[in-house]
Amino acid sequence: EVQLLESGGGLVQPGGSLRLSCVASGFTFSNYAMSWVRQAPGKGLEWVSALTGSGGTAYYADSVKGRFTISRDTSKTTLSLQMNSLRAEDTAVYYCAKGAHYFPYYFDYWGPGTLVTVSS
């Protein structure tokens, strides 16, 4: 059974940093792309970042490019998102999502999410 569990969310001041983690199980982690998708309170889904299988290529939404860094540790089957220079508009539930293939054309499993609140 595929399981994804995010952690690391919390309250942070504008300009601060936070690191999110997603522990994966139930599949061969290195074979599949992984992604982060966020949802601001009361709003829709917004793709944030993706990493192809084996961590080959990283992709970022324009809204986070240069501030966020996605990475994966295959030995720990963990996906991470380092978030720097956080802004109020980054406040959202952040979901870890598994790509259905080596390249993430779509996302077949999602974690329950972790809430990030950026506020002074």
Added chain:
Amino acid sequence: QSALTQPASVSGSPGQSITISCTGTSSDVGGYNYVSWYQQYPGKAPKLMIFEVTNRPSGVPDRFSGSKSGNTASLTISGLQVEDEADYYCSSYGTTSPWVFGGGTKVAVL
């Protein structure tokens, strides 16, 4: 403003059929057969319902179906049930932004 356009809400009575549209451009919906649909209940994670325009993952009821014509994709729920009341999001792979979502459609079962 979302990259893909969906109606804010759609409603129907139990047993009826409803269709949710998802309009993009030739750079995403119209250019690739990588349209997917997700169901989301309040406070819960999204769930994949349709992938690659028309395919259903194992376990998704066959009353859910997907299609595409030009730059517009559609999700049809036939034989609407009370448990289908949720938010639905379309998504597409594209060249402008690799992955784009629609703004979401709230389905109400009257």
